[in-house]
Amino acid sequence: MSKVAATWMAADVPDQAGRTAVVTGANSGIGFQAARVLAERGVAVVLACRDLDRAKDAVARIGDFAPGADVSTVRLDLASLSSVREAADELHASHGTLDLLINNAGLMMPPYGRTEDGFELQFGTNHLGHFALTGLLLDRMLKVPGSRVVTVSSIGHRIGRIDFDDLQSERRYSRTRAYGQSKLANLLFSYELQGRLARVGAATEALAAHPGTSRTGLSRHLPALMRVGAALAPFQGSAMGALPMLRAATDPDAHGGEYYGPAGLGEFSGPAKRVQSNARSHDSDVARLLWDESRRLTGVSYPI
Numbered sequence: 001m002s003k004v005a006a007t008w009m010a011a012d013v014p015d016q017a018g019r020t021a022v023v024t025g026a027n028s029g030i031g032f033q034a035a036r037v038l039a040e041r042g043v044a045v046v047l048a049c050r051d052l053d054r055a056k057d058a059v060a061r062i063g064d065f066a067p068g069a070d071v072s073t074v075r076l077d078l079a080s081l082s083s084v085r086e087a088a089d090e091l092h093a094s095h096g097t098l099d100l101l102i103n104n105a106g107l108m109m110p111p112y113g114r115t116e117d118g119f120e121l122q123f124g125t126n127h128l129g130h131f132a133l134t135g136l137l138l139d140r141m142l143k144v145p146g147s148r149v150v151t152v153s154s155i156g157h158r159i160g161r162i163d164f165d166d167l168q169s170e171r172r173y174s175r176t177r178a179y180g181q182s183k184l185a186n187l188l189f190s191y192e193l194q195g196r197l198a199r200v201g202a203a204t205e206a207l208a209a210h211p212g213t214s215r216t217g218l219s220r221h222l223p224a225l226m227r228v229g230a231a232l233a234p235f236q237g238s239a240m241g242a243l244p245m246l247r248a249a250t251d252p253d254a255h256g257g258e259y260y261g262p263a264g265l266g267e268f269s270g271p272a273k274r275v276q277s278n279a280r281s282h283d284s285d286v287a288r289l290l291w292d293e294s295r296r297l298t299g300v301s302y303p304i
Ligand SMILES: NC(=O)c1ccc[n+]([C@@H]2O[C@H](COP(=O)([O-])OP(=O)(O)OC[C@H]3O[C@@H](n4cnc5c(N)ncnc54)[C@H](OP(=O)(O)O)[C@@H]3O)[C@@H](O)[C@H]2O)c1
Pocket: 024, 025, 026, 027, 028, 029, 030, 031, 048, 049, 050, 051, 054, 076, 077, 078, 079, 080, 104, 105, 106, 107, 108, 125, 126, 152, 153, 154, 155, 156, 210, 211, 212, 213, 214, 215, 216, 217, 218, 219, 241
Protein backbone atom coordinates (compact mmCIF):
# COMPACT_ATOMS: atom_id res chain seq x y z
CA MET A 1 0.00 0.00 0.00
CA SER A 2 1.13 3.51 -0.73
CA LYS A 3 2.43 5.64 2.11
CA VAL A 4 0.77 8.85 0.92
CA ALA A 5 -2.73 7.34 0.94
CA ALA A 6 -5.60 9.23 -0.65
CA THR A 7 -4.38 12.78 -0.18
CA TRP A 8 -1.98 12.78 -3.11
CA MET A 9 -1.92 16.06 -5.05
CA ALA A 10 0.33 17.66 -7.70
CA ALA A 11 2.60 19.00 -4.93
CA ASP A 12 3.44 15.37 -4.14
CA VAL A 13 5.09 14.78 -7.52
CA PRO A 14 8.75 14.32 -6.56
CA ASP A 15 11.58 16.15 -8.27
CA GLN A 16 11.97 14.62 -11.74
CA ALA A 17 15.12 16.39 -12.93
CA GLY A 18 16.97 14.44 -15.61
CA ARG A 19 13.96 12.38 -16.68
CA THR A 20 12.26 12.32 -20.08
CA ALA A 21 8.58 11.77 -20.84
CA VAL A 22 6.43 11.39 -23.92
CA VAL A 23 2.80 12.38 -23.32
CA THR A 24 0.27 11.65 -26.07
CA GLY A 25 -2.57 14.13 -26.57
CA ALA A 26 -0.73 16.68 -24.44
CA ASN A 27 -2.08 19.76 -26.19
CA SER A 28 -5.32 19.80 -24.21
CA GLY A 29 -7.30 18.44 -21.28
CA ILE A 30 -5.70 16.19 -18.70
CA GLY A 31 -2.74 15.39 -20.96
CA PHE A 32 -1.81 19.06 -21.05
CA GLN A 33 -2.06 19.34 -17.27
CA ALA A 34 0.08 16.25 -16.73
CA ALA A 35 2.72 17.54 -19.16
CA ARG A 36 2.70 20.92 -17.41
CA VAL A 37 3.26 19.43 -13.94
CA LEU A 38 5.99 17.10 -15.21
CA ALA A 39 7.74 20.05 -16.89
CA GLU A 40 7.48 22.06 -13.66
CA ARG A 41 9.20 19.17 -11.83
CA GLY A 42 12.11 19.09 -14.26
CA VAL A 43 11.05 16.44 -16.78
CA ALA A 44 12.05 17.01 -20.41
CA VAL A 45 8.60 16.51 -21.91
CA VAL A 46 7.74 15.64 -25.50
CA LEU A 47 4.18 16.59 -26.43
CA ALA A 48 3.04 13.93 -28.93
CA CYS A 49 0.11 15.50 -30.76
CA ARG A 50 -1.61 15.17 -34.11
CA ASP A 51 -1.66 18.91 -34.80
CA LEU A 52 1.71 20.63 -34.45
CA ASP A 53 0.23 24.13 -34.21
CA ARG A 54 -1.89 23.07 -31.23
CA ALA A 55 1.18 21.33 -29.77
CA LYS A 56 3.32 24.47 -30.14
CA ASP A 57 0.61 26.54 -28.52
CA ALA A 58 0.71 24.09 -25.59
CA VAL A 59 4.50 24.44 -25.38
CA ALA A 60 4.04 28.20 -25.01
CA ARG A 61 1.35 27.78 -22.33
CA ILE A 62 3.57 25.37 -20.38
CA GLY A 63 6.37 27.94 -20.66
CA ASP A 64 4.16 30.42 -18.81
CA PHE A 65 4.06 28.02 -15.84
CA ALA A 66 7.57 26.62 -16.14
CA PRO A 67 9.89 29.16 -17.76
CA GLY A 68 12.94 27.48 -19.24
CA ALA A 69 11.41 24.00 -19.10
CA ASP A 70 12.54 21.54 -21.76
CA VAL A 71 9.36 20.96 -23.76
CA SER A 72 9.35 19.75 -27.35
CA THR A 73 6.87 18.29 -29.81
CA VAL A 74 6.48 15.35 -32.14
CA ARG A 75 3.67 14.86 -34.61
CA LEU A 76 1.65 11.77 -33.75
CA ASP A 77 -1.68 10.80 -35.23
CA LEU A 78 -2.75 7.63 -33.43
CA ALA A 79 -5.37 7.03 -36.13
CA SER A 80 -2.59 6.36 -38.63
CA LEU A 81 -0.05 3.55 -38.19
CA SER A 82 2.34 5.26 -40.59
CA SER A 83 2.20 8.40 -38.41
CA VAL A 84 2.83 6.27 -35.30
CA ARG A 85 5.89 4.74 -37.00
CA GLU A 86 7.17 8.16 -38.09
CA ALA A 87 6.75 9.53 -34.56
CA ALA A 88 8.57 6.52 -33.11
CA ASP A 89 11.40 6.95 -35.64
CA GLU A 90 11.69 10.62 -34.73
CA LEU A 91 11.77 9.81 -31.01
CA HIS A 92 14.38 7.09 -31.58
CA ALA A 93 16.56 9.60 -33.38
CA SER A 94 16.22 12.25 -30.68
CA HIS A 95 16.23 10.08 -27.53
CA GLY A 96 18.59 7.28 -26.51
CA THR A 97 16.39 6.51 -23.51
CA LEU A 98 12.91 7.37 -22.23
CA ASP A 99 11.71 7.30 -18.61
CA LEU A 100 7.98 7.78 -19.06
CA LEU A 101 5.45 7.08 -21.78
CA ILE A 102 1.98 8.36 -20.96
CA ASN A 103 -0.65 6.91 -23.29
CA ASN A 104 -3.28 9.58 -22.71
CA ALA A 105 -4.74 10.71 -26.05
CA GLY A 106 -8.21 9.59 -26.92
CA LEU A 107 -11.60 10.40 -28.28
CA MET A 108 -15.05 9.50 -26.98
CA MET A 109 -18.22 8.45 -28.76
CA PRO A 110 -17.80 10.02 -32.21
CA PRO A 111 -20.13 9.08 -35.06
CA TYR A 112 -18.92 5.90 -36.79
CA GLY A 113 -15.56 6.43 -38.41
CA ARG A 114 -12.40 4.56 -39.33
CA THR A 115 -8.72 5.20 -38.92
CA GLU A 116 -6.43 5.47 -41.91
CA ASP A 117 -5.83 1.70 -41.60
CA GLY A 118 -9.53 0.86 -41.49
CA PHE A 119 -9.95 0.28 -37.74
CA GLU A 120 -13.02 1.58 -35.90
CA LEU A 121 -11.99 5.07 -34.78
CA GLN A 122 -12.14 4.66 -30.99
CA PHE A 123 -10.63 1.17 -30.84
CA GLY A 124 -8.05 2.15 -33.45
CA THR A 125 -7.03 5.42 -31.80
CA ASN A 126 -7.44 4.76 -28.09
CA HIS A 127 -6.09 1.21 -28.07
CA LEU A 128 -4.35 0.09 -31.28
CA GLY A 129 -2.48 3.36 -31.83
CA HIS A 130 -1.09 3.22 -28.29
CA PHE A 131 -0.36 -0.51 -28.57
CA ALA A 132 1.77 0.24 -31.65
CA LEU A 133 3.46 3.30 -30.17
CA THR A 134 4.38 1.49 -26.95
CA GLY A 135 5.80 -1.49 -28.81
CA LEU A 136 7.91 0.77 -31.01
CA LEU A 137 9.28 2.83 -28.09
CA LEU A 138 9.76 0.12 -25.49
CA ASP A 139 13.36 -0.62 -26.47
CA ARG A 140 14.21 2.91 -25.30
CA MET A 141 12.78 2.15 -21.85
CA LEU A 142 13.51 -1.49 -20.98
CA LYS A 143 16.85 -0.88 -19.31
CA VAL A 144 15.96 2.45 -17.69
CA PRO A 145 15.49 2.02 -13.92
CA GLY A 146 12.14 3.35 -12.78
CA SER A 147 10.77 3.73 -16.30
CA ARG A 148 7.00 3.47 -16.61
CA VAL A 149 4.30 3.15 -19.26
CA VAL A 150 1.09 4.73 -17.98
CA THR A 151 -2.10 4.09 -19.95
CA VAL A 152 -5.22 6.18 -19.38
CA SER A 153 -8.50 4.30 -19.13
CA SER A 154 -11.90 5.35 -17.79
CA ILE A 155 -14.73 4.45 -15.47
CA GLY A 156 -16.32 3.63 -18.84
CA HIS A 157 -14.22 0.44 -19.01
CA ARG A 158 -16.99 -1.09 -16.91
CA ILE A 159 -19.44 -1.00 -19.82
CA GLY A 160 -16.84 -2.51 -22.15
CA ARG A 161 -16.65 -6.00 -23.65
CA ILE A 162 -14.02 -7.11 -26.14
CA ASP A 163 -16.11 -8.36 -29.04
CA PHE A 164 -13.65 -10.53 -30.95
CA ASP A 165 -16.39 -11.36 -33.48
CA ASP A 166 -16.82 -7.70 -34.39
CA LEU A 167 -13.79 -5.87 -33.02
CA GLN A 168 -14.14 -3.03 -35.53
CA SER A 169 -17.94 -2.64 -35.07
CA GLU A 170 -18.53 -3.52 -38.72
CA ARG A 171 -21.80 -5.33 -38.03
CA ARG A 172 -23.19 -2.89 -35.51
CA TYR A 173 -21.83 0.40 -34.23
CA SER A 174 -22.75 1.79 -30.84
CA ARG A 175 -20.71 4.83 -29.79
CA THR A 176 -20.95 3.87 -26.14
CA ARG A 177 -20.11 0.22 -26.67
CA ALA A 178 -17.10 1.07 -28.84
CA TYR A 179 -15.80 3.59 -26.29
CA GLY A 180 -16.23 1.04 -23.49
CA GLN A 181 -14.42 -1.59 -25.56
CA SER A 182 -11.50 0.76 -26.22
CA LYS A 183 -11.16 1.76 -22.55
CA LEU A 184 -11.40 -1.86 -21.38
CA ALA A 185 -8.72 -2.65 -23.97
CA ASN A 186 -6.49 0.05 -22.40
CA LEU A 187 -6.63 -1.80 -19.06
CA LEU A 188 -6.23 -5.31 -20.49
CA PHE A 189 -3.21 -4.00 -22.41
CA SER A 190 -1.66 -2.36 -19.35
CA TYR A 191 -2.01 -5.46 -17.15
CA GLU A 192 -0.80 -7.81 -19.90
CA LEU A 193 2.17 -5.54 -20.61
CA GLN A 194 3.08 -5.51 -16.92
CA GLY A 195 2.98 -9.34 -16.83
CA ARG A 196 5.26 -9.57 -19.86
CA LEU A 197 7.69 -6.96 -18.49
CA ALA A 198 7.87 -8.71 -15.12
CA ARG A 199 8.50 -12.11 -16.74
CA VAL A 200 11.62 -10.86 -18.54
CA GLY A 201 12.84 -8.87 -15.52
CA ALA A 202 12.59 -5.54 -17.37
CA ALA A 203 13.30 -2.31 -15.49
CA THR A 204 10.07 -0.86 -16.94
CA GLU A 205 6.69 -1.11 -15.23
CA ALA A 206 3.19 -0.64 -16.69
CA LEU A 207 0.48 1.16 -14.73
CA ALA A 208 -2.96 2.51 -15.56
CA ALA A 209 -4.99 5.53 -14.47
CA HIS A 210 -8.34 7.23 -15.02
CA PRO A 211 -9.36 10.86 -14.43
CA GLY A 212 -12.88 10.32 -13.05
CA THR A 213 -15.07 12.93 -14.71
CA SER A 214 -13.06 15.97 -15.72
CA ARG A 215 -14.07 19.04 -17.68
CA THR A 216 -12.18 18.77 -21.00
CA GLY A 217 -12.85 18.76 -24.71
CA LEU A 218 -13.62 15.04 -24.64
CA SER A 219 -17.39 15.53 -24.85
CA ARG A 220 -17.16 17.35 -28.20
CA HIS A 221 -18.47 14.36 -30.20
CA LEU A 222 -21.47 13.66 -27.97
CA PRO A 223 -24.96 14.20 -29.36
CA ALA A 224 -26.22 17.74 -28.57
CA LEU A 225 -28.40 16.83 -25.59
CA MET A 226 -25.63 14.83 -23.91
CA ARG A 227 -23.22 17.72 -24.54
CA VAL A 228 -25.55 20.06 -22.68
CA GLY A 229 -25.74 17.53 -19.84
CA ALA A 230 -21.94 17.29 -19.72
CA ALA A 231 -21.65 21.10 -19.70
CA LEU A 232 -23.98 21.36 -16.69
CA ALA A 233 -22.53 18.43 -14.74
CA PRO A 234 -20.28 19.21 -11.76
CA PHE A 235 -17.13 17.76 -13.33
CA GLN A 236 -13.77 18.48 -11.72
CA GLY A 237 -11.15 20.60 -13.48
CA SER A 238 -8.60 19.05 -15.81
CA ALA A 239 -5.72 19.71 -13.38
CA MET A 240 -7.42 17.44 -10.82
CA GLY A 241 -8.14 14.90 -13.54
CA ALA A 242 -4.43 14.65 -14.30
CA LEU A 243 -3.52 13.57 -10.76
CA PRO A 244 -4.08 9.81 -11.14
CA MET A 245 -1.78 9.55 -14.16
CA LEU A 246 0.79 11.78 -12.46
CA ARG A 247 0.73 9.51 -9.45
CA ALA A 248 0.97 6.38 -11.58
CA ALA A 249 3.93 7.96 -13.39
CA THR A 250 5.88 9.37 -10.45
CA ASP A 251 4.88 8.07 -7.02
CA PRO A 252 7.84 5.96 -5.81
CA ASP A 253 5.32 3.81 -3.90
CA ALA A 254 3.29 3.00 -7.03
CA HIS A 255 4.03 -0.31 -8.76
CA GLY A 256 3.48 -2.09 -12.02
CA GLY A 257 0.01 -3.56 -12.51
CA GLU A 258 -1.67 -0.90 -10.37
CA TYR A 259 -4.53 1.40 -11.37
CA TYR A 260 -5.01 4.95 -10.06
CA GLY A 261 -8.12 7.15 -10.01
CA PRO A 262 -9.80 9.90 -7.99
CA ALA A 263 -10.34 9.25 -4.28
CA GLY A 264 -13.83 10.81 -4.05
CA LEU A 265 -17.14 8.97 -3.92
CA GLY A 266 -17.62 6.83 -7.03
CA GLU A 267 -14.11 7.80 -8.22
CA PHE A 268 -15.56 10.82 -10.00
CA SER A 269 -13.32 13.47 -8.46
CA GLY A 270 -10.68 14.17 -5.86
CA PRO A 271 -7.01 13.53 -5.18
CA ALA A 272 -5.38 10.42 -6.62
CA LYS A 273 -5.48 7.03 -4.96
CA ARG A 274 -5.06 3.42 -5.94
CA VAL A 275 -8.35 2.01 -7.26
CA GLN A 276 -9.60 -1.30 -8.64
CA SER A 277 -10.87 -2.05 -12.12
CA ASN A 278 -13.52 -4.66 -12.80
CA ALA A 279 -13.08 -8.43 -13.15
CA ARG A 280 -13.29 -8.34 -16.97
CA SER A 281 -10.21 -6.11 -17.11
CA HIS A 282 -8.26 -8.82 -15.26
CA ASP A 283 -9.28 -11.67 -17.59
CA SER A 284 -5.85 -12.91 -18.65
CA ASP A 285 -7.22 -15.12 -21.47
CA VAL A 286 -8.94 -12.13 -23.06
CA ALA A 287 -5.83 -10.01 -22.49
CA ARG A 288 -3.62 -12.53 -24.32
CA LEU A 289 -6.07 -12.84 -27.22
CA LEU A 290 -6.32 -9.05 -27.47
CA TRP A 291 -2.53 -8.75 -27.41
CA ASP A 292 -2.12 -11.27 -30.26
CA GLU A 293 -4.86 -9.62 -32.29
CA SER A 294 -3.38 -6.15 -31.68
CA ARG A 295 0.02 -7.39 -32.81
CA ARG A 296 -1.52 -8.89 -35.94
CA LEU A 297 -3.56 -5.79 -36.78
CA THR A 298 -0.76 -3.28 -36.19
CA GLY A 299 2.14 -5.41 -37.42
CA VAL A 300 4.12 -4.25 -34.37
CA SER A 301 6.09 -6.88 -32.45
CA TYR A 302 7.31 -6.15 -28.96
CA PRO A 303 10.96 -6.54 -27.93
CA ILE A 304 9.85 -8.63 -24.93
N1 LIG B 1 -12.40 13.98 -19.31
C1 LIG B 1 -12.89 12.93 -18.70
O1 LIG B 1 -13.81 13.04 -17.86
C2 LIG B 1 -12.36 11.57 -18.98
C3 LIG B 1 -12.95 10.48 -18.33
C4 LIG B 1 -12.43 9.21 -18.55
C5 LIG B 1 -11.33 9.03 -19.38
N2 LIG B 1 -10.79 10.10 -20.02
C6 LIG B 1 -9.64 9.85 -20.90
O2 LIG B 1 -8.69 10.87 -20.76
C7 LIG B 1 -7.90 10.95 -21.95
C8 LIG B 1 -7.69 12.42 -22.32
O3 LIG B 1 -8.93 13.02 -22.63
P1 LIG B 1 -9.34 14.48 -22.16
O4 LIG B 1 -10.50 14.31 -21.26
O5 LIG B 1 -8.17 15.24 -21.73
O6 LIG B 1 -9.93 15.03 -23.56
P2 LIG B 1 -9.37 16.09 -24.61
O7 LIG B 1 -9.17 17.41 -23.98
O8 LIG B 1 -10.32 15.98 -25.77
O9 LIG B 1 -7.95 15.51 -25.00
C9 LIG B 1 -7.82 14.43 -25.86
C10 LIG B 1 -6.47 14.51 -26.53
O10 LIG B 1 -6.33 13.38 -27.39
C11 LIG B 1 -5.92 13.85 -28.65
N3 LIG B 1 -6.28 12.97 -29.75
C12 LIG B 1 -7.51 12.59 -30.18
N4 LIG B 1 -7.40 11.83 -31.27
C13 LIG B 1 -6.07 11.70 -31.54
C14 LIG B 1 -5.32 11.06 -32.54
N5 LIG B 1 -5.90 10.41 -33.55
N6 LIG B 1 -3.98 11.14 -32.50
C15 LIG B 1 -3.35 11.83 -31.52
N7 LIG B 1 -4.02 12.49 -30.56
C16 LIG B 1 -5.36 12.42 -30.58
C17 LIG B 1 -6.59 15.21 -28.81
O11 LIG B 1 -5.98 15.95 -29.83
P3 LIG B 1 -6.77 17.16 -30.58
O12 LIG B 1 -6.75 18.32 -29.64
O13 LIG B 1 -5.94 17.35 -31.81
O14 LIG B 1 -8.16 16.65 -30.85
C18 LIG B 1 -6.33 15.76 -27.41
O15 LIG B 1 -5.03 16.25 -27.32
C19 LIG B 1 -8.64 10.13 -23.00
O16 LIG B 1 -7.98 8.90 -23.18
C20 LIG B 1 -9.99 9.88 -22.38
O17 LIG B 1 -10.60 8.67 -22.80
C21 LIG B 1 -11.27 11.37 -19.83
